[in-house]
Structures are given as structure tokens and as C-alpha cells.
Amino acid sequence: MSQNRHEQEQQILGRVKRDEFIGRAGELERLVSHANQKESSGLLVLAKPFAGLSELLRQTFDSVFPEETVVPIYFELPSGQTTVVSAAIEFLNTFLLQYVAHRRREPDLCHASLTLNDLQELAPTTDSEWISALVAAYNQHRFDDDDQALVRFCLNAVRRVPGDVRPFVMFNATELGNYDDDQVPFVSEIVRALAATRSPYVLAGLRREVLDAVQSAHADLRSLVLMKLEALGVEDSRALVGSIARRHEVPTNEEARDLLTQQLEGSPYFITTFIQAAADKRLALDSYFACERLYVDELMGGKVYRQLAAELENIAPEPNTRSALIRVLCEAVPEGKRTVSAVSWRQRLKLSGVVTEKLLRLLHVHELINWNGETITLDGGSTVWRDFLRARFRLDALREPRALVVAELMAAALRRAPQTVARYFRRANSLSLLELLAQFNTQTVPRKLFQFDEFAALYKGATQEEIAVGLETDADHFRLPQVFHAASGISFSSALRSFGEESTVVAHAFAGATYTEPDEVVWLVAKAESKLAANVELVEKWFGLLEGVARQSGFVRTQLWLISNEGFSAEACELLRARGAFGSSRQQLDLLSNLLSPAGVTLATATDEDEFSLVIPMGEDNELLAALTVEQLARRLEFTPEAINQIKTAVVEACINAAEHSLSPDRKIYQRFRVESDKLVITISSRGVLPPGVGEEGNNTPNADEHLTGTRRGWGLKLIKTLMDEVEFERVDEGTRLRMTKYLRRTQTAKKQQ
Amino acid sequence: MGESTKANIRSHCVGTTAVVYASDYLNKLTGERIEHECRKQLDSGARALVIDFSDTELVNSIGVSILLGIIDVAEKNGAVVVFSDVNNDTVQLFEMLGLMRHVVLAKNEQEAISNLSGQSQAMGH
Numbered sequence: 001m002s003q004n005r006h007e008q009e010q011q012i013l014g015r016v017k018r019d020e021f022i023g024r025a026g027e028l029e030r031l032v033s034h035a036n037q038k039e040s041s042g043l044l045v046l047a048k049p050f051a052g053l054s055e056l057l058r059q060t061f062d063s064v065f066p067e068e069t070v071v072p073i074y075f076e077l078p079s080g081q082t083t084v085v086s087a088a089i090e091f092l093n094t095f096l097l098q099y100v101a102h103r104r105r106e107p108d109l110c111h112a113s114l115t116l117n118d119l120q121e122l123a124p125t126t127d128s129e130w131i132s133a134l135v136a137a138y139n140q141h142r143f144d145d146d147d148q149a150l151v152r153f154c155l156n157a158v159r160r161v162p163g164d165v166r167p168f169v170m171f172n173a174t175e176l177g178n179y180d181d182d183q184v185p186f187v188s189e190i191v192r193a194l195a196a197t198r199s200p201y202v203l204a205g206l207r208r209e210v211l212d213a214v215q216s217a218h219a220d221l222r223s224l225v226l227m228k229l230e231a232l233g234v235e236d237s238r239a240l241v242g243s244i245a246r247r248h249e250v251p252t253n254e255e256a257r258d259l260l261t262q263q264l265e266g267s268p269y270f271i272t273t274f275i276q277a278a279a280d281k282r283l284a285l286d287s288y289f290a291c292e293r294l295y296v297d298e299l300m301g302g303k304v305y306r307q308l309a310a311e312l313e314n315i316a317p318e319p320n321t322r323s324a325l326i327r328v329l330c331e332a333v334p335e336g337k338r339t340v341s342a343v344s345w346r347q348r349l350k351l352s353g354v355v356t357e358k359l360l361r362l363l364h365v366h367e368l369i370n371w372n373g374e375t376i377t378l379d380g381g382s383t384v385w386r387d388f389l390r391a392r393f394r395l396d397a398l399r400e401p402r403a404l405v406v407a408e409l410m411a412a413a414l415r416r417a418p419q420t421v422a423r424y425f426r427r428a429n430s431l432s433l434l435e436l437l438a439q440f441n442t443q444t445v446p447r448k449l450f451q452f453d454e455f456a457a458l459y460k461g462a463t464q465e466e467i468a469v470g471l472e473t474d475a476d477h478f479r480l481p482q483v484f485h486a487a488s489g490i491s492f493s494s495a496l497r498s499f500g501e502e503s504t505v506v507a508h509a510f511a512g513a514t515y516t517e518p519d520e521v522v523w524l525v526a527k528a529e530s531k532l533a534a535n536v537e538l539v540e541k542w543f544g545l546l547e548g549v550a551r552q553s554g555f556v557r558t559q560l561w562l563i564s565n566e567g568f569s570a571e572a573c574e575l576l577r578a579r580g581a582f583g584s585s586r587q588q589l590d591l592l593s594n595l596l597s598p599a600g601v602t603l604a605t606a607t608d609e610d611e612f613s614l615v616i617p618m619g620e621d622n623e624l625l626a627a628l629t630v631e632q633l634a635r636r637l638e639f640t641p642e643a644i645n646q647i648k649t650a651v652v653e654a655c656i657n658a659a660e661h662s663l664s665p666d667r668k669i670y671q672r673f674r675v676e677s678d679k680l681v682i683t684i685s686s687r688g689v690l691p692p693g694v695g696e697e698g699n700n701t702p703n704a705d706e707h708l709t710g711t712r713r714g715w716g717l718k719l720i721k722t723l724m725d726e727v728e729f730e731r732v733d734e735g736t737r738l739r740m741t742k743y744l745r746r747t748q749t750a751k752k753q754q
Numbered sequence: 755m756g757e758s759t760k761a762n763i764r765s766h767c768v769g770t771t772a773v774v775y776a777s778d779y780l781n782k783l784t785g786e787r788i789e790h791e792c793r794k795q796l797d798s799g800a801r802a803l804v805i806d807f808s809d810t811e812l813v814n815s816i817g818v819s820i821l822l823g824i825i826d827v828a829e830k831n832g833a834v835v836v837f838s839d840v841n842n843d844t845v846q847l848f849e850m851l852g853l854m855r856h857v858v859l860a861k862n863e864q865e866a867i868s869n870l871s872g873q874s875q876a877m878g879h
Contacts, residue, residue: 461786645843
């Protein structure tokens with residue numbers, strides 16, 4: 001797309017500006033490129049529900065509109081209760097309206113409400129002849145009794161466009177499920193009409209429906225190109241949340257953006273609707289509390305409620321059936337995944353076979369259940385849908401008081417919020433392990449990266465540079481396998497959940513360059529967050545779990561790889577060696593990651609002249625930068641040298657603590673120093689998940705005897721409490737924030753005032 | 755390889771006493787280097803360790819825990835550990851963490867060595 005084209009583009013059908021249309025650049029480019037093809041070909045867009053299909057097609061329309069010879073036509077099947085004939089007439093009208101708008105270069109016409117006669121009059125001279133003929137023919141057909149002929153006539157109107165102009169029809173059939181007409185085979189008519197346009201076209205719809213529809217119309221699937229439209233990825237979702245919030249001037253923060261990204265599951269529709277609702281109510285979305293309060297409001301009566309209620313009404317228009325459906329869906333929901341027979345549903349819903357089948361098909365198409373023709377699995381639907389359904393069930397079926405439902409929904413949402421974000425962080429953490437395994441690809445690496453004892457003997461206390469030089473000259477190499485499938489260990493066995501949700505990986509691989517059975521090997525990888533070196537008992541326990549999975553899954557040849565942050569005890573290393581297992585520390589893992597795939601200090605702007613912010617990457621010695629900064633600030637306040645040293649030590653400990661305890665997504669430590677007349681307030685936080693127990697009050701007295709008996713870590717917090725005057729943990733949305741205060745002593749204050 | 759990676763730690767021996775110099779910031783990295791050097795000296799027959807803190811401005815809790823590990827190892831080897839030239843702030847930190855119960859302080863390296871040689875003579879070595 002040229003720069004010039006971009007400049008010419010304007011917002012016609014798009015509901016958001018182009019620069020705010022986030023996360024779909026690839027799909028948009030593909031559609032525009034398809035529009036410019038010279039030959040007739042169909043593109044089938046298979047969309048996940050609420051994935052933003054409509055907006056993508058609208059944006060495509062706006063992108064193609066400036067073209068001279070390609071006329072974009074966008075049609076969306078109406079969602080209300082309407083007939084096949086009405087929808088077909090609507091198509092004809094939309095086609096002519098957008099065609100005339102393009103030919104007259106008047107994009108505003110696309111929004112006008114015009115009759116066919118109006119359009120006939122507005123048509124440019126070059127097109128007036130065929131448009132007049134079309135309208136005249138339509139007027140003849142509309143009074144015939146043959147509905148199918150009228151539908152076919154309307155849908156095939158595009159074929160009448162003269163050869164020098166190429167219409168590009170984008171047919172959004174998301175609502176196709178509502179057009180179940182025995183008299184007119186609507187799907188077949190649509191597919192046939194599109195295939196006959198002699199120019200590129202797009203047929204888009206829900207992924208569980210549109211492909212079946214094309215097949216049922218006996219279309220040649222080989223001539224169609226498929227494009228999938230999934231939910232947005234995490235980064236795009238976050239960017240979308242940020243962008244819409246900025247546009248609507250809704251204040252947000254990192255924590256809220258993380259939550260919304262995860263809770264709304266990357267759905268552009270829900271994200272947009274939700275933030276618009278915040279803007280309408282002039283609410284900030286700057287905490288989990290604020291987000292969940294609005295979420296519950298939206299579920300109980302906002303735009304989200306109306307959308308989901310309308311969808312439910314479309315699926316089950318008859319009120320009694322709808323109530324029974326909610327009951328059936330909800331009574332199964334709390335038990336999670338459960339398979340029931342379609343027959344039992346039919347009995348419970350008290351419906352005929354045909355009606356039940358239609359209902360199940362619609363639920364399946366909208367991905368609210370999984371139905372294979374015989375059995376139903378009730379684990380479908382988004383979190384939003386399940387919450388909505390649960391609320392409706394309690395209100396309508398159980399007749400519970402609204403206030404009670406709201407309160408409990410809010411409590412459940414607040415309880416779930418940190419878990420939702422924590423799950424994402426853990427997943428992100430494990431993704432790096434999955435990605436790492438995927439990069440193995442028969443590369444050779446120093447064997448010592450998999451043998452903790454040998455690595456520690458050589459490199460304990462060495463700098464990164466020294467280690468890098470050492471590994472580079474290390475001749476003892478090991479060829480990694482080629483991993484062809486890697487998945488979370490929990491997918492294989494729920495027993496591995498004891499490592500944490502996302503801390504195990506099972507990777508199927510070939511050890512050599514040839515794909516032969518003897519070379520096939522399964523790597524079982526487990527990573528544990530621990531501040532201490534793993535001992536024999538722990539390693540034995542890991543072996544038990546991983547070997548159990550191997551036996552249960554029938555893996556013939558396996559390679560165990562255990563990863564412990566602080567490595568392994570000498571006895572544990574011997575055990576690993578005896579069992580032929582690999583053991584690595586976090587440091588070895590990071591080095592391996594750097595080898596397989598080829599950050600600085602940020603001073604944030606403070607909002608107050610007495611407040612300073614510093615953002616440092618977690619890593620070797622960076623806490624010293626924080627210590628030096630706080631030293632300068634403490635000097636300004638004329639703290640004694642002794643107090644300054646205490647503050648510095650406390651800051652260093654807080655930074656170490658932040659780095660050690662959190663599964664931080666950005667690996668950064670955020671610090672805020674507030675200078676007041678009689679005190680210095682320091683706040684240190686990091687984004688991430690805190691392990692249980694961190695931040696809780698405990699014994700405040702450090703004790704070296706603990707150290708001599710083996711507990712040599714975990715003194716940081718106790719030390720901070722001893723060194724500073726006030727230390728408190730502030731509960732924040734992501735983890736915990738440590739706030740510590742040091743007061744100027746009275747004598748010092750008096751001296752300063754003199 | 756083992757020697758060169760820890761080259762930044764200064765040390766020397768006076769008889770059976772090894773003097774190891776701590777760097778300006780005692781953290782995990784520098785602590786492990788000191789630990790490695792101390793273990794090496796003990797393996798080579800040192801009967802006393804003097805860890806000199808004259809350059810040390812800041813110590814963190816991980817550094818302290820490593821020092822405790824060194825004391826532990828030294829005790830098992832029958833060796834004495836003396837900390838020399840420790841500044842007041844660091845002494846205070848050691849006191850807070852209870853480290854002072856397990857270690858002898860000396861004003862400087864000379865005092866540490868002379869105290870140790872006095873002890874040694876008194877014990878008839």
C-alpha cells in the first residue's frame with residue numbers, strides 16, 4: 001500500500017480510525033491484496049466469535065475505496081429477525097448504494113438511505129443504462145411468487161457490472177444461522193452468486209459455520225483460499241486497550257491493561273465495548289477493583305449484557321425455551337468439562353428433535369458448546385459469556401435477589417482477577433521454555449549448560465563476560481535434538497500441576513538428523529521456582545512425577561531435564577548424573593537461551609518536584625544504581641552518614657527481593673523516592689507474581705544461627721525492617737509494593753532548621 | 755579456566771594465614787568469588803583466613819550469607835576467620851544479622867596477622 005493511498009484513505013464504513021485499528025495489519029493487507037487480484041477467486045474468512053470480523057471488513061472497504069477500477073462492496077447479513085427475501089433485497093440495495101457512491105466518488109453516500117429509484121437517478125451516465133435495466137428487472141421480479149428467483153436475482157446483481165469495473169464483494173455471513181428457510185436454500189444461493197461474480201470476493205463468517213455452509217452448497221473448496229481470524233494476541237490486545245482508552249480519555253494503568261487483556265480474552269469487540277462503557281460513565285480503569293466493578297455493571301445491564309442477551313435471543317427466540325436453555329447450560333457449568341448426550345438435552349428442554357438440533361447447531365456455531373452430533377461438551381464460550389449466563393441463571397431461574405447476585409459476582413470477579421493475571425505471567429514464563437525447546441533444532445551447545453555441578457565448579461563467581469569467554473572456548477559440546485512438538489506437561493498429566501500451572505514441558509524430538517525410531521526421544525522438562533539449591537529429596541520427587549508421566553504416556557526413550565533457580569546440591573547432582581538426567585540453574589538456562597537465539601536504566605518523569613522515579617532492569621549489580629540515587633537524595637535531606645548507609649542497604653535489599661520473588665514480565669524494578677521535610681519515603685515494586693508468603697508479616701529478627709544451620713537466604717525483608725523506621729506492604733493489583741520510610745531524627749531536623 | 759575466572763580477588767599468604775580482600779560491594783557475585791578463594795586457600799593448607807574489608811563500602815544480605823558459609827567451611831577445616839578493617843556501617847549490619855558471634859574483628863590486616871601469630875605461638879605451633 002503506497003503512502004499516497006494511505007493519505008487518500010478516509011473513514012467510510014470503518015468504526016475506528018486506521019491508526020487505532022490494531023492487531024490486524026496482516027489480515028488487512030491480505031484482504032486488500034485479494035481485492036486487487038485480476039482473476040476471480042474466493043477468499044473464505046473463518047472467524048472466531050467476537051474476533052472483530054465486521055471491523056476488519058469495514059477497514060478493508062475503506063482501504064479499497066480509493067481504487068479507481070475496484071469497487072468495494074460490503075454487506076453484512078442483518079442480525080434481527082428477518083427473512084431470506086428481505087436480506088437479499090437488502091443486499092441489492094447495499095450493492096447499488098456503495099457502487100454509486102464509489103462511481104461518483106462520494107463516500108458519504110454509503111450512509112444515505114436511498115431507494116433503488118433514487119440510486120437509479122444518481123447513477124453516473126456510464127452506468128445509468130445497466131442500473132436502470134437492473135431496477136426495472138427487479139420491479140418485475142418482486143411481484144412474482146417465486147421467492148427463490150427473487151433472492152437469486154438480487155444476489156446476482158453484481159454480475160451486471162460492466163467489464164471495465166471490478167466489484168469486490170465482501171459478504172459477512174456471521175448471522176447466517178438465523179436464515180434457516182426451508183423454501184429458499186439461502187447458503188447455496190449466496191455461494192453460487194459469489195462464485196459467479198467473475199472478480200475476487202470474500203465470504204466471511206463464523207468459523208464453525210461458514211466452511212460447512214460452503215461444503216453444503218457443493219462449492220469447489222479447492223478454488224477457495226482460507227483465512228483464519230483468531231482472537232488478538234496478548235501484545236495486540238494490550239495495545240488495543242491502551243489505544244481505545246487514550247481515544248476515550250479513560251485513565252488506565254499497566255495492571256488494569258493486563259487484566260482486561262486476559263479477562264476479555266483478546267476480543268476486539270469486548271475490549272472496545274468495555275472501554276467505551278467506561279468512557280460513557282466517565283470511569284477510570286486504573287485498578288482491578290475499578291475494572292471488575294464496571295465489568296459486573298456491564299454484565300448486569302450494559303452494552304455487553306445487551307449484546308449477549310440479543311445473541312441468546314437469536315439462538316432461542318421463544319422465552320420458555322430460553323429459560324430452559326439457561327438452566328441446562330448453567331447447571332452443567334460449575335462442574336467444568338462435562339459431556340452429556342444430545343438426547344438428554346432434548347428431554348430436559350422438552351423440544352422436538354428438529355428444534356433441539358437447530359438449537360444445538362446455533363450454540364455450537366457460536367462456540368458456546370461443543371456438539372459433535374451426538375454428545376455435547378459444556379466447556380465452550382468465553383469468560384464473559386459464562387459470567388453472563390451464570391448471572392441470568394441466578395436472576396431468572398433461581399430468582400435470587402439482584403443485589404445478592406451483583407455482590408457475589410463482584411466478589412468472584414475480584415477473587416479471580418489476580419489469578420487470571422498470574423496465570424498469564426506463568427504462561428508467559430513457560431512460553432519462553434517452550435520457545436527455547438523449539439529453537440533446539442539440532443544446534444550444538446556446551447554440555448556444561450546441562451550439568452550444574454561442572455558449570456558451578458568452573459564458573460561460580462565468574463562475571464557474564466568471563467562465562468561467555470569460557471563457554472566459547474569449551475570444546476565439550478552436545479548436539480540438541482530437533483523438537484517437533486512441545487506442550488505444557490499438564491496437557492499430558494494433571495499430576496504435573498504440582499510444579500505450578502505452566503512449569504513443565506513435554507517435548508517430542510528426534511535426537512539425530514534422521515527421522516528414525518531409535519532417534520525418537522521425549523524430553524520431559526520441569527522448572528521449579530526456589531531460592532535454595534534443589535536437594536536429593538526434591539530431585540527424587542521430580543523423577544517420580546516425570547517418570548510416572550513417561551510410563552503413563554508410553555514414552556519409550558526419554559530425557560529428563562530439571563531446572564532449579566539456584567541449581568542443585570552436590571548429592572542431587574550425583575543423583576542426576578546416575579540417572580542420566582540433566583540439571584540446570586536459572587543462570588545456565590539464560591545462557592542457553594542467549595546462545596540459541598542471537599537494557600538500560602530509565603529515569604521516569606516524576607509528577608511532583610519532590611518525587612523522583614527510577615526504573616532499573618533486574619540484573620547484576622543494578623541495585624547499586626538505586627543505592628547511589630537514594631544516597632544523593634538522602635544527602636540533600638542531611639541524613640547522617642550512618643542513616644544514609646542504612647537507607648542504601650535497605651534499597652539494595654528491596655531491589656534484590658523484588659528481583660528474586662517475582663515472575664516479572666518486564667524484568668524491571670520501579671522505584672519512587674519522595675522527599676519530605678522530615679522523611680524520605682521510598683516505594684519499590686515490580687510487576688509479577690509473588691510466591692505465597694512473601695510480603696507477609698513474620699519474625700522480624702534476623703539470626704545468623706539460622707544461617708549456620710542451613711537457612712542462608714531470606715533475610716532481606718527482616719533487614720529492611722530493622723534498618724528503616726516504617727516498612728509496609730501495600731497490596732496492589734500485580735504483586736506487592738514495598739513502601740519504606742526513614743525519618744530525620746529530631747536532632748537532625750533541628751540542626752537543619754538552624 | 756578455574757583460576758582465571760576469579761582473577762579479580764586479591765589474596766596473599768603470610769605463613770599459614772591467607773589474606774583475602776573483599777571488593778567495594780559484597781554481593782552474590784563477589785561473595786562467591788571470595789568463597790572460592792577461601793576454599794582454595796583452605797585446601798592449600800591455610801589455618802587462618804583474614805578477610806579484609808578495607809575497600810568495602812556496601813554489603814548485602816546475600817553477601818553476608820556467603821560469609822557465613824565461609825565461616826562454616828573454615829570451622830569444619832579447623833581454621834580461624836578474622837575480618838579486618840570493617841567500617842562501622844558494615845559492623846552494624848553484621849551485628850544486626852548476628853554475624854559478630856561467629857567472627858573476630860581486627861582493626862586492620864597487620865593487627866589480624868599479628869593476633870593470629872600470637873595465638874599460634876601461644877598454642878605452640
